[in-house]
Amino acid sequence: MAVQAITKKELTQRTAFSLLVLATAIVAIPVLFIIIYIVVNGAGAISWEFLTQPPSQAGKAGGIFPAIVGTFYLMLGTLIFSLPVGVFAGIYLTEYARDNWLTRLINMAILNLAGVPSIVYGLFGLGLFVLTMKFGMSLLSASLTLACQALAMTITTSREAIIAVPRDYREGSLAVGATKWQTIRHVVMPQALPGIITGAILAMSRAAGETAPILVVGAAFIVAGLPSSPFDQFMALPYHLYTTAAHVPGMPKTTIWGIALVLLVVVLSFNSLAVFIRVRVRQRRFGS
């Protein structure tokens, strides 16, 4: 009887664990499948011409060079507008903020900023940057919009990086007579830098893949030439993928897969770079 009870328990446990393994497989396998599928189908489209030429025949021929350039501009713009603010906000929250209602409000705002739907950021950018501030449908409007969206991430990662700097460093610096700002500037910041860079790279990678906001504030399907000023309209990889996949009849399939592949490579290589830096920093700090 006792033996039987144990085996029954054992059986339940085995069944349950296999279900858990199954769940994990359902999470992991499609991801790998999708990535491999895109690589296999898109590889055929990749050529020197595809990467360095502007599109012709309404995107059906030629390359996607302006879209690649546009995406890099967007990443850069997002970085410029969201990183400094994010770092200063991170400094405020770790070094200056007291534990009071205002700090709680700021933290709550950061959390909710991360949850605002991307299309709502698009509406915000349209209403504020495009129409009220009259930046028009432009690279500038899009960068500012994406920067607002990226802010939650740059603040959070900066804050984590600054918190991780040991207290002793600060106390040592203050003890030899440095002011609070001198301590932050010369002691805390250099230590937190790798973590902050990780966050910046992640924010850029996110900006590269974001489609809904730029759809509203300034991306265009085909633009002649590269943007020459921040007030120009621009092409971008995710928007190009969306339009060619959903709106251009008779678009060669290989080309669309190629665009998806290029976008995926840009986004995931930046992601991996961030992970790489994070792992390296952790190893250096705690020993490997």
Add this chain to the structure above:
Amino acid sequence: MLQRGASSATAHAGLAMSLKRRWRFREKAIESFIFLNGLLAVIILLGVLFLLLREGLPAFAYTSPLKFFFGTQWYPVSEPPTFGMLSFFAATLWVTLISTAVAVPIGVGCAAYLAEVAPSRVRETVKPVVELLAGIPSVVMGFIGLMLLSPLVQSAFNLNTGLSGLTAAIMLSMMSLPIIVSVSEDALRAVPNEFREASYALGATKWETIRHVCIPGALSGITAAIMLGVGRAIGETMTVLMVAGGALAVPLSPTEPMMPMTAAIASGIGNAVRGGLQYQALFAIGLILFLMTLSVNLIADRVLERQKQKFAR
């Protein structure tokens, strides 16, 4: 000796004072500048709300809020235009409910495996894959849904088109998995080891411990994970725009083509005249969407806070 030190100190006192004052001024200036940056998150969040109210509220002067929300006709360019968003809301509801129903058991199961059962080697392999999934842009997921999933759904359910709420929901469930897995896993890891040991000491198996000790202990964290996943699904735009089908009728079954709120905004805003009725109506949908995700996130935040306090020592 002592006296000399004291006199030199008085000699330098003036200079030291002025230097100190300048430093103090500098510190104050820097502090206020940094404070302003710290406040920016609040300013932007309020700015978003303000802008949505400013551009969206006028829509309710044309269509009463009740008619706007419960109306089933969305004809922005007919004469006179009618704005009823019920079909968009119903579509969002279908897609969110189904994607959550699919993602939660899988995500929590995966989290339980990673946190409680998996050998560290497996964990170290699976976690980066989950992170990879979080990194895939939503437009790429939409494209995959368009190319790979929709033909499957079409033939499996014998539909006229594979572009349906169900297709979108399946893609969305994949996209909300990373956050569900990582937040649930953190919650499970926060359950103190003494709980597990006490359970083993009472003769429980590992599975019984997970089921009756770990998961109940992490329940509020898991709830928060689910809420965050729901928030993600409500707000996701590109995937539903590309694969949900975009039909305007009120969807009665998940296999129908439909147009969730995000897709309605994204597909309409390009043609809307700035400041016109349609423009205002789309901002009004944006306002409702914003309030929906805000409340979901606030609940998640509250629940997560409770989880943190539970095991805080």
